[in-house]
Amino acid sequence: MNALQGLALACSLLLPVAAPAAPAANATPSPDTRLQALWQRLDAGQPVTVATVGGSITTGYAAQPPREQGWAAQLARALGPQVRLVNAGVSGTDSAAAVHRLQTQVLDAAPDLVVVEFGVNDPWLDPAVRGSSFEALLRRLLQASKPPAVVVLGLTQQGNQPRDAVDVQLQLAAHYALPALDFGRWMQARVDAGHDRWAALYDEPVHPNAVGHQRIAQALLETLQAHRPPRDAAVAPPARTAMPEPRFGRAHExxxxxxxxxxxxxxxxxxxxxxxxxxxxxxxxxxxxxxxxxxxxxxxxxxxxxxxxxxxxxxxxxxxxxxxxxxxxxxxxxxxxxxxxxxxxxxxxxxxxxxxxxxxxxxxxxxxxxxxxxxxxxxxxxxxxxxPPALRPTAFERRNAPPPGAVQVPANDAHLRWVGRVGPAPGTAGGRLLAWSGTELRARFTGTALGLSFASTHWGTSHFTVEIDGRPLWLAVPGQGASHWQLREPLAAGEHTLRLVKRTEGSMAETALLSLSLAPGGALLAPPPARPLRLAFFGDSITAGACNGDVGDDQYDDLYFHDGTRAYGALTAQRLGADYVGIAVSGIGITATWHDLLMPQVWNRDAPRADAALAPVETPAPDVVLLNLGQNDHGFPASKGQAMAADFAPRYLAFVRQLRQRYPQARLVLLLGGMSAPREQPALPQAVQQAVATLRAEGDLRVWSYRFDAFAWAHPRIDVHARMADELTRFLQTEVLK
Structure with missing residues (x-):
């Protein structure tokens, strides 16, 4: 007697009525090549690893002892003594939690077969999530470096209810051409034929008892045997096939x-x-x-x-x-x-x-x-x-040109309100150069469509937030060419508001907005009113928001995660309801730089380039001008084992005087911190304090200094930026703007 015959006999002895085999429900019509290969290895006595992933029923709960008498253990024994079982059942968990443990608890074991069971626990999961998370389990298994055979086990509670999650799971199994067992249907067929009773399988509504675990193992074996090839039959080796398009998206992958x-x-x-x-x-x-x-x-x-x-x-x-x-x-x-x-x-x-x-x-x-x-x-x-970058969703699609009949609005139209330092784009007819992060376009328009046309001679991709009627959308505009981006979904008829905000700093990407395109019959309206307060920030990578969204270490390969609109200065302006001007360059300083230019060479230009045009003084001029430099004046020479420039303090003061000359009526706030330099180099806070003392001694009483408590050893992430903005907002409200 083999293991399969022994399992069937054990099940039949538990009931007075003989229990003929019921057909496996939802089995794949054509043989599954991975299961066929599995059977060939089993029949040849070769070692096989079987993994099961699910909830408490997979752990063997209510069987005694669970890990030895649960359905997973019974299935492994029935398949043969050479089978190694990896039971990744975790009580009380669903498929959303399972995707987070799949690699370490299942895939790292290099299984040949994986049985997935979440029909009982997924009904407790948010319905908007359960389809995506279960589908991600299947997709990640099928995309493994060594894809295993996968069987979906659709369990329900006693009486084959509820079925909302199971039905979705079985549909996904069919979508990916995977063998599946609808255990509720399998069992109900036995009940309808008078060969079994639901009550025999359960002592409470949720967890099957010892008999129930035996029935599950029996039904699974029948499902697997439906794919068993005849001995000595030629079986095509499993081959990767094109993955179907996901039904519920790919978020949980x-x-x-x-x-x-x-x-x-x-x-x-x-x-x-x-x-x-x-x-x-x-x-x-x-x-x-x-x-x-x-x-x-x-x-x-x-x-x-x-x-x-x-x-x-x-x-x-x-x-x-x-x-x-x-x-x-x-x-x-x-x-x-x-x-x-x-x-x-x-x-x-x-x-x-x-x-x-x-x-x-x-x-x-x-x-x-x-x-x-x-x-x-x-x-x-x-x-x-x-x-990953290629899969990030965007509400825009790239087209060769605006749609026929679209109303074209040049970027220099008087009905567009610009916030930040925006100059004319050389070589364009009415284009506006967008270099500095935080640069913002605000507009009101009518119509059901919106398109944006750009041109760039810079190598970098510019990332934007496009906010329509308060709903933020994301757009990436590649460099080195022209592109038109059209909103995919139509807008409701009527009036709309638009904010286009550049997130990427100017030294990494700059582009020109050429025009907006509106639906036929659409029109620009009077722009939104100017905000009552205007803040201008001058700084380095901290102010630019470099690396503030990075997941791990600081990186500059994917600038999507570098967002100047979520840096402390932009957040402070947002908290105060102010317009924001951000003039910031990663790696720059007063006396030292990681690149080619120092801040005194670019601070008054349309872009952080020595050949960029000089910018006129902003109208209206900023109410508060804030300066945060010094990290690189210390950090760059320190990286080479050198001391900071001995003349940092007088050169810092000279630059502050340049700011005062350009903005004679503004309040000046000299900032320090966000990273480690002020803690490591005492000369930095001394220079800032000395500059404030000198200016005040000369009668300039509209100058302050502030040192942040919040800081990070690497570039600050958005959590640190938020705390910096909280600190600065309180300081401005209580000391500067009162």
Whole structure:
């Protein structure tokens, strides 16, 4: 008697009525070549690795002992003694959590067969997520360096209900031509034929008992055997085929997990390392826990979807979270139904975000459990949609020219309001040169369409935020050529507002806006009113926002993550409702530079080039001019083992005098910090203080200095920039603008 015959006999002895085999439901009509190859290896006695990934039913819950008598273990034994089982079942988890553990717990084992089971747990998952996350599991398995055979196991609760998640999973299996077992249908056919009873398989509605696990293993073996080739049959080697287009998008193929040592301490108070870990998650480390009513924390996260994996039981309390300035979402930790054991939940905080850096804020929820002293516990932050450049979604499509009949509006039209330093684009008819990050176009128009035409002789790609009626969109405009970008979806009829803001700093990319195109019959309206306050910032990479969205180390290969509109200066202007002018160049200083030019050579030009045109004094002139330089005056010579220039202080003062000469009525604020130089080089703060003292002694009382507390050893990310903006906003409100 072989293992398969033994399993079938064991199942039949549990019921008084014989149990003939039911047809495997949803089996792939044509043989699966990877399963055929698997059977050939099994029949030849070769070693095979089988992996199972799912929830508590996959772990063997309710079988005794679970890991030895669950359906996964029974399936492995039935396939043969040479089978190594990798059981990646984790109780209480769904497919959204599984994509984060798939590599380490499944793919690293190089399995030959993977059985995927999330039909019972995915109904608890956000319906907007479950299709994408389950599909990502399948796609990542099929795109592995050594793609395994994949079988989808569609389990339901007792009585074959509910089926919402299972039906989606089975449809995805068919979409990818994968073998699948609809266990509910398989079992119901046995029940309808009088050969089995649902009640025999369950002692409670969710988890199958020992009999249920045997039935699942039996049905899976039948499904696999449907693809078993005859002995000595010629089987074509498995070949990679073209991957079908995704049905639910690709966000969960590109994930990032913050947990344990990869999850740094938060900015805030009241949270400490600790809390329970998932007992079935290998290598997992404690997250962050809090008991204080005023506990709050902030973390830097990346991606288009942000979710928190948190503990829930009768003993925990609730948190709430939001991403950036989005709505607060409850993290339900207080769940009375979970008595005597811990549960875990994947709660989506925000989705549909731009796939870049964001701020996750978590705080204790003020509810009926306030003052109870009970803990709240976070286990991980799970983000999805950190797309590679070629897959980043954009609302624009590139065309050769505007649509026929479109109304063309030149970039120098008087109904367009420009904010920042914008000069004429040489060699164009009415084009405007967009170099400095933070440069902004504001307009009002009518019509159902919008297009933007650009030209560039620079090598770099310029990244823009295009905000239409308050909804931010992302656009990348490549250098070295002309391009037209048309909004894909039509706008509603009527009036619209537009903000076009350059994110990329001028030394990395510059381009010219040639024109806007509107729908036939559309027209520009009077521009939005000017903001009452105007701030102008002069600085280096800190002010430019270099690397502020980078995921890991500082990098300059993908400037999508460098966003001047989320640097501290632009954020300060936003908080104060002010117009922002940003004149900033990475690597630049007063006495030293990582490149060719010093700030005194480019600060008054239309672009950070020695051959760029001199810019006229802005009209209206800025109310406050802020200067933040010195990091590179120290950092560049220090990188070569040299001292900072001995004449930094007088040259710094001379540049401040140039600013004062250009802006005689402005308030001057001399800033210091954001990175490490002021901590490492005492001459920097001394020079700033000396400049303020000198000017005030000469009667210039409209000058101040401020040193940031927030800083980073590498380039500050958006979380540090946000804290810098908070500091600076308070200082301006209380000391400068009062």
């Amino acid at each position: 590109f994930t990032r997990l913050l947990t344990g040592d990869t999850w740094p301490a938060p900015f805030g108070h009241g949270f400490a390392r600790g809390g329970p870990v998932h007992p079935e998650w290998p290598g997992q480390q404690p997250g962050w826990a809090a008991t204080a009513d005023d506990a709050e924390a902030q973390w830097l996260v990346h991606g288009a979807e942000v979710a928190v994996f948190h503990a829930e039981s009768e003993h925990f309390r609730n948190l709430e979270a939001r991403v950036d300035d989005g709505p607060w979402v409850t993290l339900q930790g207080q769940v009375p139904e979970r008595r005597g054991y811990l549960g875990w939940h994947y709660t989506v905080v925000a989705r549909g975000l731009e796939p870049t850096a964001h701020l996750l804020q978590v705080r204790m929820k003020r509810d009926t459990w306030a003052g109870s002293g009970r803990p709240a516990s976070l286990l991980a932050v799970m983000t999805a949609g950190l797309y």
